Amino acid sequence: MIIPDHFALLSLPRQVDIDRDALEARYLELAREFHPDRVVAADGAGQRAAVERSSELNEAYRTLRDPVRRAEYLCKLGGIDLESTDPKQGAPAMGHAFLLDMIERRERLAVARDGGDIEAFRGDVERELSAVTATAIAELRRERIRSAAEQLVARRYLQRLLDEVDAGS
Amino acid sequence: MADSLDTSALFQIEEPEAPRARRRAAGRAIGIDLGTTHSLVAVAPSGAAPRVLADAGGNVLVPSVVSYVGADTRVGVAARAEQVDHPQQVISSVKRFMGRSAQDIGFSHPYRIVSADGVIRFDVGGRRLTPIEVSAEILAVLRTRAEVELGGAVDGAVITVPAYFDDAQRQATKDAGRIAGLDVYRLLAEPTAAALAYGLDRGDTGLFAVYDLGGGTFDISVLRLREGVFQVLATGGDSALGGDDFDRALAAWLIERAGVTAPDHGQTAEALHVARAAKETLSSEDVVAVDLPRAGLAGFELTRAQLEAIVTPIARRTISPCRQALKDAGIAPEELDGVVLVGGSTRTPLVRRLVEQVFRREPLVDLDPDQVVAFGAAIQADILSGSPREGVTLLDVVPLSLGLETMGGIVEKIIARNSTIPIAARQVFTNYSEQQTAMTIHVVQGERELAADCKSLARFELRGIPRLPPSMARVEVVFQLDADALLTVTARELMTGAKQTVEVKPTYGLSAAEVDALVTESYDRAEEDFAARSSAEARVELGRVALAVRAALDDAGDDVSVLPAEEREQVVGALADADATLAAPSASGKATDAVRLRLETVSEPFARRRMERSLLSGMQGKRVEEVERAIDDEGDLDARRGGHGPELTGVGHDEG
Numbered sequence: 001m002i003i004p005d006h007f008a009l010l011s012l013p014r015q016v017d018i019d020r021d022a023l024e025a026r027y028l029e030l031a032r033e034f035h036p037d038r039v040v041a042a043d044g045a046g047q048r049a050a051v052e053r054s055s056e057l058n059e060a061y062r063t064l065r066d067p068v069r070r071a072e073y074l075c076k077l078g079g080i081d082l083e084s085t086d087p088k089q090g091a092p093a094m095g096h097a098f099l100l101d102m103i104e105r106r107e108r109l110a111v112a113r114d115g116g117d118i119e120a121f122r123g124d125v126e127r128e129l130s131a132v133t134a135t136a137i138a139e140l141r142r143e144r145i146r147s148a149a150e151q152l153v154a155r156r157y158l159q160r161l162l163d164e165v166d167a168g169s
Numbered sequence: 170m171a172d173s174l175d176t177s178a179l180f181q182i183e184e185p186e187a188p189r190a191r192r193r194a195a196g197r198a199i200g201i202d203l204g205t206t207h208s209l210v211a212v213a214p215s216g217a218a219p220r221v222l223a224d225a226g227g228n229v230l231v232p233s234v235v236s237y238v239g240a241d242t243r244v245g246v247a248a249r250a251e252q253v254d255h256p257q258q259v260i261s262s263v264k265r266f267m268g269r270s271a272q273d274i275g276f277s278h279p280y281r282i283v284s285a286d287g288v289i290r291f292d293v294g295g296r297r298l299t300p301i302e303v304s305a306e307i308l309a310v311l312r313t314r315a316e317v318e319l320g321g322a323v324d325g326a327v328i329t330v331p332a333y334f335d336d337a338q339r340q341a342t343k344d345a346g347r348i349a350g351l352d353v354y355r356l357l358a359e360p361t362a363a364a365l366a367y368g369l370d371r372g373d374t375g376l377f378a379v380y381d382l383g384g385g386t387f388d389i390s391v392l393r394l395r396e397g398v399f400q401v402l403a404t405g406g407d408s409a410l411g412g413d414d415f416d417r418a419l420a421a422w423l424i425e426r427a428g429v430t431a432p433d434h435g436q437t438a439e440a441l442h443v444a445r446a447a448k449e450t451l452s453s454e455d456v457v458a459v460d461l462p463r464a465g466l467a468g469f470e471l472t473r474a475q476l477e478a479i480v481t482p483i484a485r486r487t488i489s490p491c492r493q494a495l496k497d498a499g500i501a502p503e504e505l506d507g508v509v510l511v512g513g514s515t516r517t518p519l520v521r522r523l524v525e526q527v528f529r530r531e532p533l534v535d536l537d538p539d540q541v542v543a544f545g546a547a548i549q550a551d552i553l554s555g556s557p558r559e560g561v562t563l564l565d566v567v568p569l570s571l572g573l574e575t576m577g578g579i580v581e582k583i584i585a586r587n588s589t590i591p592i593a594a595r596q597v598f599t600n601y602s603e604q605q606t607a608m609t610i611h612v613v614q615g616e617r618e619l620a621a622d623c624k625s626l627a628r629f630e631l632r633g634i635p636r637l638p639p640s641m642a643r644v645e646v647v648f649q650l651d652a653d654a655l656l657t658v659t660a661r662e663l664m665t666g667a668k669q670t671v672e673v674k675p676t677y678g679l680s681a682a683e684v685d686a687l688v689t690e691s692y693d694r695a696e697e698d699f700a701a702r703s704s705a706e707a708r709v710e711l712g713r714v715a716l717a718v719r720a721a722l723d724d725a726g727d728d729v730s731v732l733p734a735e736e737r738e739q740v741v742g743a744l745a746d747a748d749a750t751l752a753a754p755s756a757s758g759k760a761t762d763a764v765r766l767r768l769e770t771v772s773e774p775f776a777r778r779r780m781e782r783s784l785l786s787g788m789q790g791k792r793v794e795e796v797e798r799a800i801d802d803e804g805d806l807d808a809r810r811g812g813h814g815p816e817l818t819g820v821g822h823d824e825g
Contacts, residue, residue: 028398032562036591036652037355040193040555051651055593058564062588 006060006073016074016140018064027061071136072152078145082152092150094157102157109165122165129158197324198354198554199315200362200546201308203342205264205385205411206513208233209540210311211547212318216558219366219544222318230539231314233384234261235306237293244310253442256434257281258293262413263307265385266291266300267345268337273624276409277417279434301345301684308349325352327550329542331386332358333406333568335614336626336656343653344684354553356653358565359383360390361401362545363511365561367536375506376402378494380524380532381542382487383512385411389491391498391505400564403497403587405490412448412514415480419444422479423459427466436463451476452516477519484520491527497587508532513539564589567654573646574611574620583648586616593649597663600634600642607632610646612658631660703758708751711765715747718772721779731778740775743768 007014010026032038034057036050063069072082084090105125112121136151196215202208207230213219221229228246236248236259243251252259256279266274271284281292290297308328315323328351330342339356346353360379374395381388388406392399420440424432432440440461450457451473459469495502508528514520515538524532536544552558566587572580573596583594598608608631615623634642643663650656718740725732732740743764750756750764 024395028396028400031398031400031564032396035562035564037553037562040354040553051591051649052593054652055591055649058589058592059594062592 005077006063009057009060010064012064014074014077016071016137018070023061023064027057030057067137068133068152068155071140071148074140075145075149075152080145080149082149091153092146094150094153098154105161109161118165122162125158125162125165129155129162132158193553193555194324195555196551197319197322198550199312199323199326200543200548200550201311201326201328202359202543202546203264203304203308203328204233205262205383205413206233207231207384208307208311209543210315211540211543212315213547213551214319215551215556219547221540221543222314224314231307231310233263233307234259235263235303237296237298242306244306253435253438256438260291260293260303262385263300263303265409267304268335268339268341279437301341302348304342304345305348308345308351312349312351323351324554325354325550327355327357327546327553328353329359329362329546330356331383331406331408332360332388332390332404333386333408335408335569335624336654337624338408339653339655343655347684354550357546357549358388358390358401358404359542360388360404360511361392361399361563361565362549363509363541364390364392364399364545365548365563366541366544367509367533376500376504377507377509378505378528379509379511380491380515381511382514382520383411384413384514385409387411387487387490389487389494391494391500398562398564400589401566402500403494404566404568405494405497406568407486407490410483410486412512414483415448415514415517416441416444418479418483419448419476423461423466423469424464426469427461427464429464432464439463447471448476448517452518480519484523488523488527502527502529505530510534511538511541565652565654566590567592567650569614570616571612571614571648571650571656572623574613578620580613580618580620580623584650590650590654591652593647595645595647598644598646599640600637602639603636606634606636608634608644610658612656626656634662635664704756704761707758707761707765708756711747711761712751714765714768715744715751718744718768721776725779731782732775736775739771743771
């Protein structure tokens with residue numbers, strides 16, 4: 001199956017750093033053009049095509065405007081799909097050391113909840129999250145896809161931890 | 170549910186049913202605000218400014234109340250008047266029941282509800298009606314009002330829904346529209362409609378929040394406007410929170426004050442009416458006298474401070490969704506260019522203060538908060554009817570995430586909330602063993618982690634998966650959300666490419682077949698209603714003309730110079746026909762119109778002669794301007810009469 005390239009659809013070069021203004025301008029232009037409301041006179045097939053084209057456009061926009069989704073998408077285009085568990089083309093398995101770190105972080109969270117400083121803990125995780133995201137983006141600039149993907153998987157672990165802090169559960 | 174989702178023939182190639190391609194009639198579309206407490210209809214034909222339509226008495230708001238007392242159904246003010254005496258047969262706030270199961274209804278209500286196959290019905294004494302059918306009665310009244318105004322059939326409608334309505338609630342609303350005989354062009358989010366109406370489209374760019382607190386629902390939307398595109402960035406709310414809750418809280422408090430511990434339905438209904446009126450008065454006054462004759466409370470002085478103490482906890486429930494929407498949109502309150510208030514409940518001073526606190530600015534209130542949503546719906550309806558109207562493009566979002574139940578009852582999100590619609594997402598499933606030839610797909614909507622805590626939209630089984638080694642069979646399931654945020658699921662077996670489309674009818678709605686049956690039934694009834702109305706209008710008109718002719722006959726006496734004998738005979742004959750027609754209530758609109766036209770035709774020379782004569786006699790000894798005024802008055806009368814005839818004739822043609 002040919003993967004429609006979000007970058008091509010939005011007339012942007014396929015790279016991790018994008019021109020946000022160009023993205024917004026192109027999106028608005030195409031959104032106006034593709035929207036089903038613009039083809040009210042079309043027959044059923046025309047309407048359906050408009051819904052499909054708008055859907056693709058909205059998905060492309062949603063992916064590219066967000067730096068993390070954009071980075072994950074570049075990995076996918078580079079042959080590593082973080083949504084997949086395939087050993088070769090799926091999300092890289094995290095190393096033993098990282099998993100031990102995560103266990104340690106969870107223990108710290110439990111302590112922080114139990115009368116410790118939850119805000120300090122949140123701050124620490126947020127800093128780590130920013131750091132791995134920055135590393136992932138730097139790796140993508142050097143076209144080191146696998147290394148970037150590893151950082152992005154680590155980011156997902158940290159994000160989940162942060163969600164748990166916010167949810168208070 | 171099961172009948173429409175029988176997927177035993179899953180992997181036969183099947184084209185999804187093509188949407189009906191129908192030419193729309195530009196300029197004949199209406200916008201409907203189907204509210205919890207009241208509803209209204211507006212038009213903005215062919216680029217015109219929107220205007221709301223009133224009934225003969227000048228009332229714009231139709232109370233969203235339907236009475237099933239007796240054989241006939243009544244909607245609006247007449248229905249509301251019967252509520253205190255028949256609390257179980259007069260349905261109000263039906264919007265709260267739309268797309269919901271018996272378990273979802275956690276609020277108190279006086280109705281007898283029967284629930285079967287997940288569908289709830291009101292037992293109104295003999296008849297059992299779904300919330301969809303009750304809503305359709307309200308929509309039909311609004312459609313009729315618009316037909317009288319537009320002088321013929323309505324082509325289609327945009328119906329507004331709370332932004333926070335889920336798939337089931339939206340589907341129920343769309344089905345109600347169909348049953349009311351409307352081609353629903355689009356379901357439009359209420360805050361988005363309000364933003365459109367507010368003329369926010371006139372500015373070049375800006376960030377706006379729309380705070381919409383209606384009778385039964387609360388929405389908050391954050392929108393960005395750029396280059397003719399209205400982009401909803403985030404939306405949030407509570408589809409079971411509104412001004413009705415203020416009324417209920419106040420009513421309960423008043424009943425307690427009256428010393429009644431177990432109020433009956435009549436006492437509760439009375440307290441609710443009184444509470445609503447008192448709340449409205451206290452928006453502008455500081456104190457109001459309250460009487461509850463049934464509960465034995467007389468001359469109680471309720472202050473605004475007391476009201477605010479009672480409703481503050483409810484009003485404060487709107488704060489957290491506002492903060493979440495700002496967060497989801499990624500903006501700080503200071504970045505907003507304006508905050509728009511929508512919904513009658515935003516008239517409450519307490520609510521205004523709260524909005525000011527949260528958004529740190531004074532809200533915009535220059536449009537009537539009751540009408541602004543209908544205005545926006547009418548504008549969008551006009552655009553979608555194909556009118557050459559300079560329109561903005563609306564990019565709305567899905568308010569709640571859509572997901573699938575996976576192992577252990579955990580939800581896997583497929584489409585995230587606040588994704589711009591239309592949007593599609595796909596998920597590939599594999600078999601876990603060669604023996605597996607079927608899999609269950611359970612679609613849920615909501616933000617919670619466990620499927621049991623989310624709204625169940627549909628559950629269906631994919632069968633006919635080829636026997637292949639584990640992980641080799643691959644079924645791709647595509648979720649497609651259209652511009653109404655309604656979901657369609659398509660499943661495709663990737664080895665063969667065969668596919669099947671499943672229209673996701675919510676578990677708590679009606680099946681497609683049931684809706685079709687109701688549409689057919691209501692279509693028949695609509696024709697009856699239409700005929701009855703056009704007949705009634707024709708009778709009124711005929712009566713008016715007959716009265717005028719009879720008066721002229723009396724006035725003319727035996728004067729053959731103004732009415733020759735043979736002409737008199739004709740006029741008298743036509744008048745007798747008119748009397749006979751008026752005495753027969755079954756006469757159709759068309760037949761009645763024909764009698765009136767004949768009477769007008771035969772009496773026309775007579776009328777002209779009378780007018781000439783009165784002018785001539787009047788001129789002797791009268792001043793010129795008085796004569797001119799007399800001519801003008803006659804002219805007005807002619808214009809009124811002339812203006813009315815063709816309209817009725819037009820209605821008759823369309824009906825036939």
